[in-house]
Amino acid sequence: MNKTFDRYASVAFLLIGAAFVWESRKIGESSYGSNVGPDIFPLGLGLLLIVLALRLFYEVMRTKSDNGPSTKVKLDYKRFLIIVSAAVLYAYFLEDIGYVFGTFVFLLIGFQVIERGKWLTSVIVASLFSIGVYYLFVKVLEGSLPGFPVWMNIG
The missing domain is CATH 1.10.246 (Serum Albumin; Chain A, Domain 1)
Known part of the structure; x- marks a missing residue:
């Protein structure tokens, strides 16, 4: 866990989620033949992203700084x-x-x-x-x- 990266990432995800919510409000509320409009998915996605970003920020602030040796992660x-x-x-x-x-x-x-x-x-x-x-x-x-x-x- 890299606290600095995670902190900046949580703020970036929070801003992206807020942009999704803001812009989804500009989309029409219903489409032909459907009670669920095209604005629902981006709105829900934005809200979910905001909640997850806040959770990440909380976790980063809650954890103690780890100054131990860094472990190299092998990418698959x-x-x-x-x-x-x-x-x-x-x-x-x-x-x-x-x-x-x-x-x-x-x-x-x-x-x-x-x-x-x-x-x-x-x-x-x-x-x-x-x-x-x-x-x-x-x-x-x-x-x-x-x-x-x-x-x-x-x-």
Whole structure:
């Protein structure tokens, strides 16, 4: 933990979160066919970023200064590139493959990159999350997400 970097990062994240909240208020409040407007996601993201930045700032101020020997962290570029590639492909193909299937595959790849094995747990969590978020957003909040791809013949 580098206290100076974390302190500056928390202030930067706080300002970015405030900018998200400020600018999201300029977006229209509803869109056609949806009770959840396009302003909700950036507003929520900004608020979450503000809360996390405040938490980071609190943690930095609470910890004692560590003047011990610094440990060198080995960066894992292979895992990082796999996750970034999966995220880019997920964003690119989201409209074509649909939210539920795309999110399931993305989460499954992510879980397996983070911790190999435990396929059953990964499949269960990825499917419950993707179906649960889709149901919550589309059915409960009456928003719109890309459904299932045509080739799956579902919905």
